[in-house]
Amino acid sequence: MPVTHKADDAGSGEVAVGRRVFLSILAVGAAGIVVGDRVQSFLSQRLGKGLGGLLPGGGGFRIYSITGAYPEVPAASYRLEVSGLIERPASFTLDDLMAMPATTMTKTFQCVTGWEVPDVTWRGVSLAHLLDVVGVKDGAVALSFGSYDGADTESLTLDQARRHDVLVAYEMLGAPVTTEHGGPVRLYVAPMFGYKSLKWLSAIRVVDAVEPGYWEQNGYPVNGWRDGSTGDTNSNPEIA
Amino acid sequence: MTTGATTTAPPALRLLRFDAVQRGAHWLSAALFATLVATAIPLYFGSLFGFVLPRHTVQMVHLYAGLALAVPVLVAALGPWGARLRRDVRRVNYWSRDERRWLATWGRAPLRAGKFNPGQKLNAVGLAAISIVLLVSGCMLQWFRFFAVTTRTGATFVHDLFAFVVVVVIVGHVALALAHPTAMRSMLRGWVPESWAAVHAPAWLDEERNADPGARRAQRGA
Numbered sequence: 106m107p108v109t110h111k112a113d114d115a116g117s118g119e120v121a122v123g124r125r126v127f128l129s130i131l132a133v134g135a136a137g138i139v140v141g142d143r144v145q146s147f148l149s150q151r152l153g154k155g156l157g158g159l160l161p162g163g164g165g166f167r168i169y170s171i172t173g174a175y176p177e178v179p180a181a182s183y184r185l186e187v188s189g190l191i192e193r194p195a196s197f198t199l200d201d202l203m204a205m206p207a208t209t210m211t212k213t214f215q216c217v218t219g220w221e222v223p224d225v226t227w228r229g230v231s232l233a234h235l236l237d238v239v240g241v242k243d244g245a246v247a248l249s250f251g252s253y254d255g256a257d258t259e260s261l262t263l264d265q266a267r268r269h270d271v272l273v274a275y276e277m278l279g280a281p282v283t284t285e286h287g288g289p290v291r292l293y294v295a296p297m298f299g300y301k302s303l304k305w306l307s308a309i310r311v312v313d314a315v316e317p318g319y320w321e322q323n324g325y326p327v328n329g330w331r332d333g334s335t336g337d338t339n340s341n342p343e344i345a
Numbered sequence: 346m347t348t349g350a351t352t353t354a355p356p357a358l359r360l361l362r363f364d365a366v367q368r369g370a371h372w373l374s375a376a377l378f379a380t381l382v383a384t385a386i387p388l389y390f391g392s393l394f395g396f397v398l399p400r401h402t403v404q405m406v407h408l409y410a411g412l413a414l415a416v417p418v419l420v421a422a423l424g425p426w427g428a429r430l431r432r433d434v435r436r437v438n439y440w441s442r443d444e445r446r447w448l449a450t451w452g453r454a455p456l457r458a459g460k461f462n463p464g465q466k467l468n469a470v471g472l473a474a475i476s477i478v479l480l481v482s483g484c485m486l487q488w489f490r491f492f493a494v495t496t497r498t499g500a501t502f503v504h505d506l507f508a509f510v511v512v513v514v515i516v517g518h519v520a521l522a523l524a525h526p527t528a529m530r531s532m533l534r535g536w537v538p539e540s541w542a543a544v545h546a547p548a549w550l551d552e553e554r555n556a557d558p559g560a561r562r563a564q565r566g567a
Contacts, residue, residue, distance in 0.1 A: 122445060123438035123470045130471065134478030134503055138485070141499030218489050219497030333494050 189311035192240030229274035251308035370421035
């Protein structure tokens with residue numbers, strides 16, 4: 106270890122310990138930023154979701170709300186209104202959605218700001234199936250989503266919406282999606298950052314142009330792929 | 346003054362420990378730290394447990410308090426008014442052989458303490474370094490677009506972890522201050538009685554007594 110002697114006082118054995126401690130802490134911080142991603146996955150595997158969720162790096166969800174409130178939508182009165190450029194406008198109840206063929210997938214949930222939760226299992230109807238049920242008309246290009254919170258909106262191109270890993274989800278981690286997590290029904294767009302997975306899904310409009318949603322109007326990319334790319338399409342096998 | 350017997354001292358027996366610039370920087374930083382912790386708790390735990398809050402407002406208060414944290418100490422240290430603070434930074438940096446031995450033996454080796462003991466030095470250095478790590482990682486969370494996703498995850502991890510550490514350090518700092526009221530009052534009124542220094546900082550008292558008597562009289566007034 107290099108020893109720094111105070112130039113004018115070397116005789117008394119004074120050493121710049123402070124500087125050494127200071128730089129060591131900065132080095133630990135820098136190393137943590139570089140490898141924290143891997144440390145976090147390791148910790149959440151070892152600690153599990155219960156305890157791990159409370160500790161930094163334990164991999165818990167952070168719950169955001171745009172409006173500062175969570176819309177309480179009883180499962181019995183839930184409706185998903187589908188309208189726009191479609192053959193058969195519809196209003197689906199939760200039972201309607203659950204009667205459709207279900208898709209289950211387990212993926213890492215990744216927020217654009219950096220936190221992530223590994224191995225989250227989702228279950229719901231694939232959006233592609235829902236679009237087949239209502240029949241998309243010629244000229245349709247994109248989908249606009251509305252939320253029961255009255256503020257959040259989202260968009261997907263028709264091609265994105267037809268990916269196999271995009272769900273209208275009603276189960277998360279083996280139980281009905283809770284109110285905080287956007288239940289009873291939310292969007293789950295697996296290949297994109299969390300903000301694309303709109304909570305408290307209330308309406309889908311099939312439209313002829315992409316309408317940037319709430320977060321996109323606040324600066325986030327319209328195409329928020331989890332690998333950081335922002336093109337219309339993405340064939341990265343890592344997120345597919 | 347109506348303070349207790351141990352804390353009154355005739356002016357001639359007072360020793361200036363922190364001048365007004367140092368005290369101002371300390372209390373401004375303390376107020377910013379308090380703001381940061383007060384806003385961090387709902388931001389961190391609220392998002393884990395799903396409390397409802399005007400997140401954006403709380404986040405902006407946290408952001409600006411964090412950015413402002415660097416200002417008081419830098420302004421205090423970099424101006425012509427910062428001579429005493431700069432001298433104390435040097436004291437905190439340089440450790441004598443006895444002080445290193447004291448640290449290596451977890452405080453068991455005998456030590457004739459200077460103005461700051463090794464624990465106080467570690468506290469000052471640690472808080473400075475941890476604050477910088479928090480400031481940098483916090484900026485990475487705010488301006489995340491410039492960083493790869495794995496780096497954002499790392500910055501989140503470090504920011505959370507160091508925030509826990511800094512709270513522990515500050516709770517310890519406040520607890521020790523409350524346990525040593527004379528030392529704590531020197532951060533309010535500036536001086537300590539020489540009788541206190543004789544017990545807690547004897548090497549510093551020697552240093553001040555050996556200094557030019559005229560210089561000592563000038564320091565007292567601050």
